[in-house]
Amino acid sequence: MTNPNPISRLEYPGSQGANAAPLISPRNYTFLQTYIYRESGIVLDDDKQYLFESRLRPIVIREGLASIDALCDLVATGRSPALATRVIDAMTTNETLFFRDTAIFEVMKTTVLPELIAAAGSRKLRIWSAASSTGQEAYSLAITLLEARIDPSRVEIIGTDLCEQVVERAATGKYVQFEVGRGMPILLLMKYFTKVGLDWQIKPEVRNMVHFQKLDLRGSFAALGKFDLVLCRNVLIYFDATTKEQIIASIAKTILPGGMLVLGCAETLISVDHKYERKVFGHSTFYAVR
């Protein structure tokens, strides 16, 4: 038997064996790399054939196109902005979960948020979840504030993302079971969600604490105003060094004196740390703006 696993023989129209010509022509591969870099800043290396294939194939099928090459040709004409947006949306990695790196949220609840709210005085505390994806991070923050017994009317949370689809989804505050099964402690699920059919709807008191909008991190943040706390987690990894530095520097300008930035747990600030001061709470690192 050459192929013991029948499932791996299932083929979709246009699929080819492993030894056949690449599924995307070299010219279009370069086109996609450049296009996605230009539109999102995301760097895709030369070995991401499989990623383009798995992320773009559904669009090809839904549009009834012959191949990914045909899709590239269509996008390149610039005549279908909606299609172009879908290509960018498909190439962003939206993986997220509630209370990602739980330790950070614990420290926020016990130390950081109470301190920031005290420092804010009569002013509203403003928090930004930059690259909020489907909203889990922003809602985890809202729940953390409620759990810290901070009056929600004293807080404003903004979530932003480049990808339109996730911004729309985040705003609904509705999650499937698989999503609430990831990171949301069961006691908090019972307290802050209602079950709607098979899905889980975040309660209005939490949802109303957060607003979502589309925003490219490489653009201007002027319209957002200033923040006490910014979370920019698990997104910088997709950019090149220059883009990263620019974003970190622009974020610094949006943070009020004494305010802080939080990165993903595997991310650190090395090159542009002159604007920031490292603050370590337990196992969690925050960057305070000088």
Add this chain to the structure above:
Amino acid sequence: MKKALVVDDSRAIRTMLSRILVRYGFEVAQAGDGSEALVVLEQHHGDFDLLCVDYNMPVMNGLELLSEMREQPRFDDIPIMMVTTETQIDFITSALALGANEYVMKPFTDVMVLEKLQTLGLVPYE
């Protein structure tokens, strides 16, 4: 070594959960329903760091097991993670009232179980 007891009537689920738990440093015992679990608990003098409990099982179901365990204060400190297809609010509320600490809804993936183990403080964040 941390010890876990997996209670499920499906051998496939027991095997899958055990494999995940072993990977994160647990020694794993198994039971096919609530009454078997009580026997195993007895034999080990309640010396477990985690109990994974299904609901729908023959002889004694998961909630009955939790009620039985509540009768015995020496089992009070064992963290209990329900692993079940039951997702009705009433059901979850009863499980929590009977002492369940976490809840994994079937179908689950390895990473979901890991995240719950982390939430319970049984596995460190890397």
